[in-house]
Amino acid sequence: MKPFVLVSVVGLLMALPIQAATIAMEDQSQLVPRPAGQQAALFQPPSEKDLPDNAYGKLVRQGYALFVDTRRLAPQFVGNGLNCSNCHLDQGRLANSAPLWAAYPMYPAYRKKNDKVNTYAERLQGCFQFSMNGGTPPAADSPEITALSVYSYWLASKAPLGVEQPGRGYPDVAQPAQGYSIARGAQVYGDQCAVCHGAQGQGQKVGDHYAMPPLWGKDSYNWGAGMHRINTAAAFIKHNMPLGKGASLSDQQAWDVAAYINSHERPQDPRLIEGSVEKTRVKFHANDGVNLYGQTVEGVLIGQGIR
Template identity: 55%
Template sequence: MRLEKLQTNRSRTWTRMAMLAALLGGVGFTVAETAVVPPHTPKVGAIPKYPPGMFQPPSPTTIPDDEMGAMIRKGQRIFMHTGELAPQFVGNRLACANCHLDAGRMPDSAPMWAAFVSYPAYRSKNQHVNTLAERIQGCFTYSMNGKAPPLGDPVLVALQSYFQWLATGAEVGSKMMGSGYPKLDQPEREPDYFEGQKVYAQNCALCHGANGEGQRSSDGKQVFPPLWGPESFNWGAGMHRIGTAAAFIKANMPFSRGGLLSTQQAWDVALFMNSHERPQDPRFAGSVDATREQFHASDDSMYGRRFNGHLLGSGR
């Protein structure tokens, strides 16, 4: 009876949230653009106040009304609605703004103003110095489970223009406060799948679905992103790493309530999330074992490990 009541309450809550999204006419996770529909969200149109010493990206009202401004706005729209506006490069139901919150503005969620001044940079993932454009290409390949836009493509130009504008006034040459995801302490005990399952049911399932499928509005638009399964990021994405996911979750989840979970809970739910199947790593080396040995030989990755008799990465 208690479970049935909980499910009924969640259904009612989601209905109210979907109605609000429809009334406001938006599905992006940003307070700088239009609608934000989860509970406990900032007022629509508000610009968050950042801690003292934190870089403050410019207000959207300062985007110039000229050709450059038009490209910046195009980049912002692509960032928020990537699958709709760049479908030729996207293979799932995610958008850039799902991992880079508040339209790429929010500190501690890998903000784009910090990324812009951090590249070119060496990346151990592909073992060479990457330009910002190449880094964005990687996001399309892995996080979007799609294909990389070619250099000079209008999608890349628009996104880089938007990132440059976000970084207006940012310092170059040192790591900025709020960049990336904050380093997370190690858990007091080993992350536990079943404890993570409990955390997920209590704090995540309402928005992301009982099976990690996310939530869509009545017109089919993705409101909350899928966390695993065929419409989520693939095994090559950085978020598949337990530590990366835990750091993001601790700082930013539940949405607009970052810091609510304990460090241990963040590790537990990250392990739970990343112990499910998702699309294959594009670098697949002919077998799961070979791919793990080459790209995932770490305790931070569940790829190629057996859980409950299932070989993760096998796609079955």
Template identity: 75%
Template structure:
């Protein structure tokens, strides 16, 4: 239940259902049903995605912007706004007020790079190099998104130290081009 609640709170930037709610029971039972006959204690093929090591030269925002415009904007929009049909997102926003918040695992550049490498672009997973995956992940995660709901005493720095300092490669609480990342956008 806590894992599912975390998805609601961070990745979806929403309010999680109570652990004892009918909705949580339904989601938990569904997850249990999905794993029927799956072996326990064994890594199942297709689960998750491998880590993509950080390239020797690190990441580059300008290269990431170019990859984004060439490979991602068609689905996620020129400004990361996603796409809606009949008022509902059919392609998620990657930054801005409706995207995942700073507490989501995807805010980590290393996590986003691995997800992107093995799942994107739509219909062509694995077509980006490791470098391109890191570059575009950094580009996406240099943009503002809703605040981490665990904000400590209204302080980005205290929140960075408590939740983000040893949390993979991320930009939360860092200065990028003179802008403090993590202020939050429309959360």
């Protein structure tokens, strides 16, 4: 039996302060399918054409709109320049880019990050708090969390419950024998990344909104986000970057450029303990993958935060 979502759908549709009707969901059913061997290996989420024209379908569309246009539609919960779709590509559909269809069926689940069993709503709250640098996240029963949950449920509605799917998360990329080099990463960044994300990691704007997300600085993810881990960023980069050319970088290049990106300042970890980077490092970062928080690089303490 599939999990179900207990919501008052009509009430949520009235309360949700987002304009889903202004953002058309991209229906990709016309695209050429994957080769037969790959098609069988990866779960295929439903298409928009399969959505019913009722309250449930409208709420799915609202969740989609919020997912791809988070900063504009939920500005009170987003403290930087990012949208959910910056880390979960292709509307949360793309395998090896933490697709929603592979995440939703695996919750509730224990997370070492907060040492508790998390509901899916709590997992979404964490994204707002850390990746979106949003301060206090939406309540678990808020219209925003509900819409995103329903969108995720719809994408996963035909996936098996509690079964690890190929393409979930960002598949690990083992640390190369040479480790990582920030200097080499700077070269990779200049050659492969700066054209989209800017020479200073500032991203690219169209008007007031980012067309390409910033990778460091005040409008990027904060020091508590999973992407601050070099190993996590390397996995995302290896499988998905440069955009449209995933898997074109070597493992070494992915690790090097991830280290370069995460050697730059960004907003402070909201869990900062007594104003101390060192206390925060010991409690939250010392055993959290490979990261530079609280370390000194070229004479500069990393993790002081930026506003």
